[in-house]
Amino acid sequence: KPATIWMYYGNPKATAESNSKDSFDANQVAVYHFGEKGAAAKDSSSYQHHASNFVGTNESGLIGNAARFDGSASLSLPASLNTTGGTGVTWSAWVKPVAPESSVIYAQAGANNLVIGLNNGAPYVSVNNVSTPLSAQIADNNWHHLVWCISSTGVWTIYVDNVNQNISYTRNIPNATWSYRYIGSSPANEYFNGNMDDFRIYNRVLTERE
Numbered sequence: 415k416p417a418t419i420w421m422y423y424g425n426p427k428a429t430a431e432s433n434s435k436d437s438f439d440a441n442q443v444a445v446y447h448f449g450e451k452g453a454a455a456k457d458s459s460s461y462q463h464h465a466s467n468f469v470g471t472n473e474s475g476l477i478g479n480a481a482r483f484d485g486s487a488s489l490s491l492p493a494s495l496n497t498t499g500g501t502g503v504t505w506s507a508w509v510k511p512v513a514p515e516s517s518v519i520y521a522q523a524g525a526n527n528l529v530i531g532l533n534n535g536a537p538y539v540s541v542n543n544v545s546t547p548l549s550a551q552i553a554d555n556n557w558h559h560l561v562w563c564i565s566s567t568g569v570w571t572i573y574v575d576n577v578n579q580n581i582s583y584t585r586n587i588p589n590a591t592w593s594y595r596y597i598g599s600s601p602a603n604e605y606f607n608g609n610m611d612d613f614r615i616y617n618r619v620l621t622e623r624e
Contacts, residue, residue, distance in 0.1 A: 444615040461494070464492065519531050524591050
């Protein structure tokens with residue numbers, strides 16, 4: 415049965431009636447569009463894992479506003495956001511680094527650590543300081559879509575602009591208590607420098623078609 419969609423526009427004084435939480439299913443653990451300006455980044459998913467702070471804004475982002483990381487700041491996420499091994503997890507983001515840098519897109523740490531980032535511009539993942547082989551370098555000051563997936567058995571897959579990088583890496587995420595979760599830095603202060611948009615976390619593995 416066809417769906418009916420109503421649109422109302424052209425009146426900036428109208429009260430917004432959108433409900434983004436109902437736009438995402440239960441598998442989407444966190445969704446950050448970075449549309450805020452001068453306010454903490456909001457999680458648009460039903461879980462509402464809002465960041466506790468904000469970074470700069472690029473009003474000419476890929477999809478509306480984007481987060482602007484200057485190489486010295488990051489976003490702190492709440493303890494309610496918890497990703498562990500055994501179920502399958504996917505992280506995805508649009509990124510535009512300013513240089514072929516070594517920096518972090520997402521990290522969570524405590525007694526163990528998980529780091530998703532760039533090594534001289536090449537996407538990688540590290541679990542307890544054991545890293546994947548490097549994938550394609552993206553340090554060309556253009557937007558790129560990056561996806562990291564871990565299966566329920568600990569097998570990792572990295573996609574760069576929808577292309578499977580065919581890495582060989584199996585290492586599960588420990589079921590542990592995490593002291594912090596950051597977008598844009600790690601315990602080693604490897605700050606991301608560039609723009610980021612539409613950062614998402616799923617509690618399942620996305621298929622190659624997705």
